[in-house]
Amino acid sequence: MQGKNDMDGLLIRSFKELALHHPIEKITIKEITDKAGVIRPTFYNHFQDKYELLERIINTELLEPIRPLLENQMVNEALLLLFTNIGKERAFYMQAVRLEGQISFEFIARNCVKQILLDIMEQNKTDVIRKFSWLTAERIAEYYAQSTCSVAIVWIKSGIAITARELVEIYDYMMKHSIAEILFPQLVEEQA
Numbered sequence: 360m361q362g363k364n365d366m367d368g369l370l371i372r373s374f375k376e377l378a379l380h381h382p383i384e385k386i387t388i389k390e391i392t393d394k395a396g397v398i399r400p401t402f403y404n405h406f407q408d409k410y411e412l413l414e415r416i417i418n419t420e421l422l423e424p425i426r427p428l429l430e431n432q433m434v435n436e437a438l439l440l441l442f443t444n445i446g447k448e449r450a451f452y453m454q455a456v457r458l459e460g461q462i463s464f465e466f467i468a469r470n471c472v473k474q475i476l477l478d479i480m481e482q483n484k485t486d487v488i489r490k491f492s493w494l495t496a497e498r499i500a501e502y503y504a505q506s507t508c509s510v511a512i513v514w515i516k517s518g519i520a521i522t523a524r525e526l527v528e529i530y531d532y533m534m535k536h537s538i539a540e541i542l543f544p545q546l547v548e549e550q551a
Contacts, residue, residue: 453516
């Protein structure tokens with residue numbers, strides 16, 4: 360008899376293989392279970408639906424590996440590992456980002472990233488900027504989740520045209536410079 364983690368892994372592999380050849384929104388639970396060689400009720404003992412399965416993939420394969428780096432303040436290293444892991448499964452993620460609509464890949468990924476950021480902020484008792492009462496931990500996590508996912512999704516949709524390391528450098532540059540500095544670099548140079 361297989362354990363829960365073994366069965367989860369079997370269902371995940373089945374889903375990922377199907378996603379390489381079919382749009383995720385068209386993949387049925389029956390197709391996933393048939394490919395895995397199990398009956399449909401087995402799927403529902405592990406996942407509510409294929410979107411929860413996709414959420415599990417994002418959490419276990421992308422976010423859990425970077426958590427220790429984030430917890431140790433190694434943000435760029437965490438981003439490098441995140442983007443490298445996406446690159447290793449580029450064919451799957453190129454299909455996954457095509458999932459759009461009410462429950463899109465971006466929606467699922469953004470919520471997963473937001474939750475890990477909130478967890479780390481809570482763990483570190485991150486003091487939200489008191490000067491701005493509107494700026495809550497929830498809003499900060501949402502902002503960074505949205506920006507991280509946006510950069511990753513655009514990168515994936517571009518065919519992963521640059522390396523993960525280059526993408527980290529670009530993201531780091533964008534996060535460290537204000538929109539004014541990027542839009543009007545000549546003004547920044549004049550002020551320096």
